[in-house]
Amino acid sequence: MKKETIKINTKVLPGFMELLPADQILFDCMKDIIERTYQSFGFISLDTPIIERSEVLLAKAGGETEKQIYRFLKGDNDLSLRFDLTVPLARYVSDHFNDLSFPFRRCHVGKVFRGERPQKGRYREFYQCDIDIIGKGKLNLVNDAEILAVIYQVFKNLELPPFIIRINNRKLINGLMESLDLLDKSVDVMRIIDKVEKISEQDFRNMFIEIGLSAESINTVIKFISIKGDVSFILKELDALEIKNETFSTGLAELKTVLKYVESFGLPKEYYGVDLSIARGLDYYTGTVYETSLLNYGDIGSICSGGRYDNLADTYTSQKLPGVGISIGLTRLFSQLKDLNIISSGKSTTSKVVILPFSEDMFGRAIEVGRVLRLSGISNETYFEDDKFKNKISHVSKIGAEFSIIIGEDELRDGFVTLKDMKSGDQSKININDLVKQII
Amino acid sequence: MKKETIKINTKVLPGFMELLPADQILFDCMKDIIERTYQSFGFISLDTPIIERSEVLLAKAGGETEKQIYRFLKGDNDLSLRFDLTVPLARYVSDHFNDLSFPFRRCHVGKVFRGERPQKGRYREFYQCDIDIIGKGKLNLVNDAEILAVIYQVFKNLELPPFIIRINNRKLINGLMESLDLLDKSVDVMRIIDKVEKISEQDFRNMFIEIGLSAESINTVIKFISIKGDVSFILKELDALEIKNETFSTGLAELKTVLKYVESFGLPKEYYGVDLSIARGLDYYTGTVYETSLLNYGDIGSICSGGRYDNLADTYTSQKLPGVGISIGLTRLFSQLKDLNIISSGKSTTSKVVILPFSEDMFGRAIEVGRVLRLSGISNETYFEDDKFKNKISHVSKIGAEFSIIIGEDELRDGFVTLKDMKSGDQSKININDLVKQII
Numbered sequence: 093m094k095k096e097t098i099k100i101n102t103k104v105l106p107g108f109m110e111l112l113p114a115d116q117i118l119f120d121c122m123k124d125i126i127e128r129t130y131q132s133f134g135f136i137s138l139d140t141p142i143i144e145r146s147e148v149l150l151a152k153a154g155g156e157t158e159k160q161i162y163r164f165l166k167g168d169n170d171l172s173l174r175f176d177l178t179v180p181l182a183r184y185v186s187d188h189f190n191d192l193s194f195p196f197r198r199c200h201v202g203k204v205f206r207g208e209r210p211q212k213g214r215y216r217e218f219y220q221c222d223i224d225i226i227g228k229g230k231l232n233l234v235n236d237a238e239i240l241a242v243i244y245q246v247f248k249n250l251e252l253p254p255f256i257i258r259i260n261n262r263k264l265i266n267g268l269m270e271s272l273d274l275l276d277k278s279v280d281v282m283r284i285i286d287k288v289e290k291i292s293e294q295d296f297r298n299m300f301i302e303i304g305l306s307a308e309s310i311n312t313v314i315k316f317i318s319i320k321g322d323v324s325f326i327l328k329e330l331d332a333l334e335i336k337n338e339t340f341s342t343g344l345a346e347l348k349t350v351l352k353y354v355e356s357f358g359l360p361k362e363y364y365g366v367d368l369s370i371a372r373g374l375d376y377y378t379g380t381v382y383e384t385s386l387l388n389y390g391d392i393g394s395i396c397s398g399g400r401y402d403n404l405a406d407t408y409t410s411q412k413l414p415g416v417g418i419s420i421g422l423t424r425l426f427s428q429l430k431d432l433n434i435i436s437s438g439k440s441t442t443s444k445v446v447i448l449p450f451s452e453d454m455f456g457r458a459i460e461v462g463r464v465l466r467l468s469g470i471s472n473e474t475y476f477e478d479d480k481f482k483n484k485i486s487h488v489s490k491i492g493a494e495f496s497i498i499i500g501e502d503e504l505r506d507g508f509v510t511l512k513d514m515k516s517g518d519q520s521k522i523n524i525n526d527l528v529k530q531i532i
Numbered sequence: 533m534k535k536e537t538i539k540i541n542t543k544v545l546p547g548f549m550e551l552l553p554a555d556q557i558l559f560d561c562m563k564d565i566i567e568r569t570y571q572s573f574g575f576i577s578l579d580t581p582i583i584e585r586s587e588v589l590l591a592k593a594g595g596e597t598e599k600q601i602y603r604f605l606k607g608d609n610d611l612s613l614r615f616d617l618t619v620p621l622a623r624y625v626s627d628h629f630n631d632l633s634f635p636f637r638r639c640h641v642g643k644v645f646r647g648e649r650p651q652k653g654r655y656r657e658f659y660q661c662d663i664d665i666i667g668k669g670k671l672n673l674v675n676d677a678e679i680l681a682v683i684y685q686v687f688k689n690l691e692l693p694p695f696i697i698r699i700n701n702r703k704l705i706n707g708l709m710e711s712l713d714l715l716d717k718s719v720d721v722m723r724i725i726d727k728v729e730k731i732s733e734q735d736f737r738n739m740f741i742e743i744g745l746s747a748e749s750i751n752t753v754i755k756f757i758s759i760k761g762d763v764s765f766i767l768k769e770l771d772a773l774e775i776k777n778e779t780f781s782t783g784l785a786e787l788k789t790v791l792k793y794v795e796s797f798g799l800p801k802e803y804y805g806v807d808l809s810i811a812r813g814l815d816y817y818t819g820t821v822y823e824t825s826l827l828n829y830g831d832i833g834s835i836c837s838g839g840r841y842d843n844l845a846d847t848y849t850s851q852k853l854p855g856v857g858i859s860i861g862l863t864r865l866f867s868q869l870k871d872l873n874i875i876s877s878g879k880s881t882t883s884k885v886v887i888l889p890f891s892e893d894m895f896g897r898a899i900e901v902g903r904v905l906r907l908s909g910i911s912n913e914t915y916f917e918d919d920k921f922k923n924k925i926s927h928v929s930k931i932g933a934e935f936s937i938i939i940g941e942d943e944l945r946d947g948f949v950t951l952k953d954m955k956s957g958d959q960s961k962i963n964i965n966d967l968v969k970q971i972i
Contacts (some may be wrong), residue, residue, distance in 0.1 A: 105609065139550075245906075353895065357899055358903060455674055491633050
């Protein structure tokens with residue numbers, strides 16, 4: 093066999109998600125629920141450029157981020173694609189500081205880009221759904237509790253299976269480290285603690301040994317993060333530790349305050365808890381941190397994480413901008429939920445109705461019916477192609493529209509249409525004026 | 533003066549749009565109207581990767597496009613950012629051909645990237661809002677009329693000032709060129725015709741001379757594109773030309789058919805017309821072409837263009853995929869409408885209500901009120917910061933929320949709230965149970 097033309101590879105690149113219509117509709121539905129829930133708490137949707145100056149994006153980045161970033165020259169410009177939505181937010185707030193009113197509540201649902209080695213569940217182009225509340229100089233702790241209420245509402249509205257939001261405060265571990273005279277190891281310790289659920293206990297201990305912790309310190313840390321139980325039990329145990337350190341005391345007081353307000357927000361107790369092993373790898377969190385996981389699907393890992401930071405944008409502005417925020421990695425979450433059959437897609441169309449004229453003679457009537465339905469908010473399309481009736485009705489089934497409306501010679505002559513319920517298969521002759529109420 | 537820190541430039545790059553909250557809300561509102569109107573005609577929203585293989589995007593591109601494209605290497609991959617939504621559609625339909633049902637109706641609202649020299653009204657990153665109907669092997673002409681009905685509905689729903697959709701059929705000019713034995717010049721002639729409104733008549737004539745047209749041919753072309761009038765007059769004039777050429781006759785018959793169906797779709801006559809000077813520069817259009825302009829704002833140029841093509845994806849597949857589609861360049865349109873004060877932004881928030889507790893003692897009540905309002909679909913936020921009342925109320929004014937709810941000591945003790953209408957300034961004491969009906 094001879095190849096006559098060079099075939100271009102039309103598959104999407106590894107690490108990029110492209111969905112068929114039914115999955116796309118499901119994905120967009122989740123995206124809409126998240127965004128609308130955010131907005132119901134007064135977060136306004138922002139949009140920032142996907143391309144930024146490299147110096148802006150890389151001002152604070154390093155290591156992995158710098159390796160993963162998509163960076164290129166165009167003309168004289170050193171450009172990069174954003175790798176998260178937080179750095180663009182910091183730039184935005186710095187740049188537009190005088191035009192914004194604080195506390196500034198923004199949500200941003202958009203694509204970010206990371207050139208990671210592609211592997212199962214890791215994407216190079218993916219949606220993040222972020223919210224942040226940014227204060228001018230100060231931001232009340234009650235906001236940390238409100239963010240928790242938002243997380244709860246988002247996953248309730250998404251109708252996902254039982255989940256739990258785990259809360260911690262990084263000042264507790266920082267204070268503990270200070271009290272052990274190990275403050276300089278605090279960041280490393282938190283990075284290791286973050287891995288506790290992913291590695292064996294021996295490996296976990298070895299990592300502490302590697303950064304130079306004594307056996308005694310390691311035991312203290314492990315004993316601390318192993319305090320488990322309900323909220324009041326954990327708070328009692330933390331009090332009982334009697335750690336004489338200001339950072340620790342502040343952390344404990346903050347945690348108690350946040351938990352008090354969480355109660356005001358009316359979150360059912362089974363949906364949240366304190367977990368002292370939650371640390372979040374990122375350096376910029378300074379207080380409350382959150383992780384959310386599905387109770388019966390531990391392998392999925394955290395589906396929504398975030399926390400409190402002292403200063404959003406010290407690289408760009410001298411204004412002190414404390415804030416608290418979270419992020420949902422929607423592309424990854426969607427693919428995991430699909431793989432586990434926790435969600436499943438339905439129809440492949442936005443049309444509730446497909447109109448099927450028998451031939452060109454019925455086009456005028458079909459167009460009229462389509463217009464009437466649309467005026468009542470019923471989205472529809474007409475199958476205008478010259479085709480066997482079998483093929484027309486099979487198009488309706490394939491895209492999954494709820495109804496078809498058949499217009500043949502009898503219908504045209506006698507001024508009615510035949511409405512077919514695609515699920516039950518029931519057909520009935522209906523006057524055009526009565527159509528809308530049959531379909532809505 | 534000494535500079536102590538290196539200041540990073542936080543301004544967005546030239547040619548990139550970034551909006552403040554009030555403008556962003558207005559922009560998103562327009563985007564939503566466009567997308568929802570598309571969907572009401574049964575177009576399903578797709579999403580494709582922003583990054584594609586360069587070989588895919590550049591398969592047919594050349595000249596300007598190739599110069600403007602953002603292209604870079606990452607690892608071994610030669611990658612580019614999409615410069616329109618049509619090439620990704622062609623790839624998508626080719627790749628997923630067996631999973632789609634035809635005619636396939638898709639809309640896509642997304643960002644595209646062109647590294648043009650920045651100039652007023654030209655963007656390097658901008659939103660396109662596209663729809664296309666793709667047939668398998670064939671696609672009835674009534675679809676060309678339906679696309680026109682969609683354009684009409686979109687701009688009606690956007691509540692823009694009077695506009696006109698101008699229709700032509702490229703087979704008319706092609707046929708005319710054939711009849712003059714100048715078929716090989718047809719593409720060039722259409723490129724020149726496309727400029728008729730932008731240059732002087734002398735320059736226009738000179739361009740024809742440059743490509744080697746005789747004075748007689750030039751006169752014929754200019755006479756042809758100068759036929760102006762209402763639809764029936766133009767059709768009569770075209771018949772009267774008695775051009776004995778099959779392509780011309782086909783084009784005329786197609787135009788008549790499309791216009792017949794446009795009437796069925798109920799478009800008011802003042803919103804559309806035939807304009808024989810509409811050619812669209814792009815080579816791939818083969819029949820109907822459209823342009824839309826605002827009647828009293830000619831400088832804006834076309835705000836929605838498109839047309840019919842014989843084959844969407846011959847670079848990627850041997851399937852014949854005729855289609856018809858349009859594109860709205862929303863970023864540019866938005867900035868033009870803003871500049872001309874045709875649209876103007878309002879509030880900077882998604883919160884209808886801002887709750888103002890006097891102090892921490894009222895946080896519990898404030899949280900409760902917020903929850904009650906949210907349950908009734910009223911988005912709201914609470915100003916929790918410790919601040920002078922004057923500053924709290926000025927935040928509400930600044931973001932433009934409709935109402936504030938004040939909770940002070942009296943309110944807390946006696947179980948009511950004070951509702952303030954921010955526009956009228958009216959205040960009233962209201963029982964929490966009666967709040968929702970006062971606000972909705």
